[in-house]
Amino acid sequence: MTIYSLYIYDRHCTCVYYHDWHRTRRPKLAVEGGILPAVSQAVVALAAETNSSTLTIYSSPRNTLTSASGVVVAVNEMNAQSAVSPLLQAPPSPVGISSTGLAFDEEVKLVYGVVLSLRNMIKKLSGRDEQFLNYRTSAYKLHLFETLSGYKFVMLSDPGTESLRFVLRQIYVGPFLEYVVRNPLVNMDSKEYGIDNEYFRTSVDRMIRGSSFFP
Amino acid sequence: MATSSKQYLTRGEELWKGRSEKVNAELFALTYGALVVQLIQDYEDYAEVNKQLEKMGYNIGTRLIEDFLAKSNLGRCSDFREVGEVVAKVGFKSFLNISPSITHQAPPVPTSPTRPTSTAQANSAGSSFSLIFDENPLAEFVELPEDALEGGLWFSNVLCGVIRGALEMVQMQVSAEFISDVLRGDETTEMRVKLIKHLEEEVPIGDD
Numbered sequence: 001m002t003i004y005s006l007y008i009y010d011r012h013c014t015c016v017y018y019h020d021w022h023r024t025r026r027p028k029l030a031v032e033g034g035i036l037p038a039v040s041q042a043v044v045a046l047a048a049e050t051n052s053s054t055l056t057i058y059s060s061p062r063n064t065l066t067s068a069s070g071v072v073v074a075v076n077e078m079n080a081q082s083a084v085s086p087l088l089q090a091p092p093s094p095v096g097i098s099s100t101g102l103a104f105d106e107e108v109k110l111v112y113g114v115v116l117s118l119r120n121m122i123k124k125l126s127g128r129d130e131q132f133l134n135y136r137t138s139a140y141k142l143h144l145f146e147t148l149s150g151y152k153f154v155m156l157s158d159p160g161t162e163s164l165r166f167v168l169r170q171i172y173v174g175p176f177l178e179y180v181v182r183n184p185l186v187n188m189d190s191k192e193y194g195i196d197n198e199y200f201r202t203s204v205d206r207m208i209r210g211s212s213f214f215p
Numbered sequence: 216m217a218t219s220s221k222q223y224l225t226r227g228e229e230l231w232k233g234r235s236e237k238v239n240a241e242l243f244a245l246t247y248g249a250l251v252v253q254l255i256q257d258y259e260d261y262a263e264v265n266k267q268l269e270k271m272g273y274n275i276g277t278r279l280i281e282d283f284l285a286k287s288n289l290g291r292c293s294d295f296r297e298v299g300e301v302v303a304k305v306g307f308k309s310f311l312n313i314s315p316s317i318t319h320q321a322p323p324v325p326t327s328p329t330r331p332t333s334t335a336q337a338n339s340a341g342s343s344f345s346l347i348f349d350e351n352p353l354a355e356f357v358e359l360p361e362d363a364l365e366g367g368l369w370f371s372n373v374l375c376g377v378i379r380g381a382l383e384m385v386q387m388q389v390s391a392e393f394i395s396d397v398l399r400g401d402e403t404t405e406m407r408v409k410l411i412k413h414l415e416e417e418v419p420i421g422d423d
Binding site: 011012013014109112113116128147148149150151172173176177181182188189 | 277278280281282284285286290291384385386416417418419
């Protein structure tokens with residue numbers, strides 16, 4: 001039973017947070033301006049990983065950018081770099097299959113679209129009281145937890161896992177409340193920024209890794 | 216899912232007791248008082264102070280609703296009447312440990328011959344409820360000076376903003392305002408919350 005990734009969407013239909021644990025395919029970096037800053041450093045850090053591992057193959061003066069992986073501005077420059085060399089898309093780490101060809105921002109929009117469409121269809125079919133819980137494919141299971149305030153917590157796990165809505169609710173009541181809602185420095189309802197911050201990320205990580213669902 | 220008002224009261228009570236970090240009530244009242252005084256000194260116009268308090272309350276409300284939804288685990292309210300019940304009995308109780316009494320008003324009767332049923336009425340735009348506060352923890356030690364009374368200051372206007380902000384996050388656009396205030400010499404402290412409209416859920420922009 002493993003957990004693959006977590007997406008959080010706000011009520012403006014934008015992805016405000018992304019976190020992954022196991023992914024078979026590395027996400028392609030987002031198109032410039034496609035995602036909001038402060039959604040996930042992973043989109044930038046992944047490129048940094050690939051850079052360091054492929055140093056021998058492809059040395060470039062632009063590798064000095066790895067040190068700037070924490071800065072949002074670097075996303076654009078990383079993009080330019082990865083566009084130049086397709087080698088960087090496939091890191092030699094054990095989970096390194098080349099990406100699905102979908103840029104990260106398109107991916108999050110599609111995930112949101114799936115969730116929204118299923119939810120609306122279910123509401124039309126059976127009325128407001130029925131809730132969309134999760135769906136399963138041969139490769140993964142997608143769990144949804146939605147709050148009345150419009151925040152949607154989406155988690156992908158392996159198909160054998162039972163409902164993770166409880167875990168998502170724990171994330172909402174725990175780290176989200178503590179480090180996002182009660183954090184005055186996090187711009188919550190903005191259409192320009194995500195909610196990624198150090199405390200939130202580490203506490204979500206700790207919570208998921210410590211739970212029984214994680215191997 | 217008709218939860219009785221008694222159940223709401225017990226829920227509010229439980230939530231209040233379950234809260235681990237509580238603030239000293241006197242410190243709270245004095246801090247709020249200092250805040251209002253500072254605003255008055257900065258703006259020097261009581262209408263503007265009212266507006267600022269409401270705005271601050273709005274920002275608080277947008278976040279407070281998350282805390283409320285997370286802790287109370289309540290589902291969606293079936294109509295605006297229930298919204299009022301929940302706000303009065305669970306909301307105020309769990310955060311401020313007060314239980315304002317509530318009276319509901321149906322929307323004004325239109326002249327059209329085809330009248331909707333009363334349940335539909337309770338949910339339509341224009342319905343409202345009034346909260347009457349017997350005790351106001353914000354105004355514990357407060358006496359308003361002459362020019363504040365003349366200038367039309369609503370001392371606890373932040374509460375109006377909180378309700379407006381919180382309800383906006385759950386798809387309801389409301390207007391909340393004080394009708395009377397004991398600090399101004401009236402008999403009761405009463406806030407009227409009126410539903411303007413239900414907000415539609417946002418759909419993602421289709422860019423294809």
